Amino acid sequence: MRGGLVVSCQAYPGEPMLDPRTMAQVAQAAVAGGAVGIRGKGLDDLRAMREVVSVPIIGLVKVGDTGVYITPTLADCIAVAETGCEIVALDGTRRPRPDGLSLAETVAGLRERFPDVLVMADCGSVGDAEAALAAGVDILGTTLAGYTGEREKTDGPDWEVVDGMVALAGSAGARGPAGSDCPVPVFVEGRVHTTAQAAEAVRRGAWSVVVGTAITHPTSITRWFAEAVAAA
């Protein structure tokens, strides 16, 4: 997945595209356009995607939409891994988790059941990323920068967090999965809305760039255009 684009295909409660078949088709369309990986949410969507795409899938579940809601418990992680994802994305912040386990215990518990599945920590800051590395995660994501209260929500990616995480991942002692000599991969995710931003993320050292809304959320994209037209 190095140097490649991952496309996040997610629809939200109440939306017309919230349907596993639809999301699987969107994932297929993204792969046809060059996505080297897919990120998906919800067990039914993940199972449907697994049937039609062979690129790596980053799977997650969302439980609510505040606090720790991205694959919050060990049981959620196991359920996501059971769908056949190569990577499980989970909340990688330092906040208390609803099942009372630490991030390290969650990672260890998942590894015990699924030794080959990689763990992507969705972090909100460089401080989160440091703690996530210590907890043994395989991949750092900037996913939650601007969503945890620790950082301002920037227009576009939070470049300060991107740079900080890339530096952290490349620092001495921070090494990738067992036996690998690569720095820990940093996936830049969150408000990457333009091709220029995606390219900039790679220039700044991102291993991969994850784009969701700007590719797979027609309601948001339509709103951007509608507002521009209305303001003209």
Ligand SMILES: CC(=O)N[C@H](C=O)[C@@H](O)[C@H](O)[C@H](O)COP(=O)(O)O
């Ligand atoms: C904060 C949060 O819950 N992020 C979620 C994580 O899976 C998704 O809602 C985002 O769409 C995804 O991260 C991709 O980001 P963007 O849609 O901005 O390209």
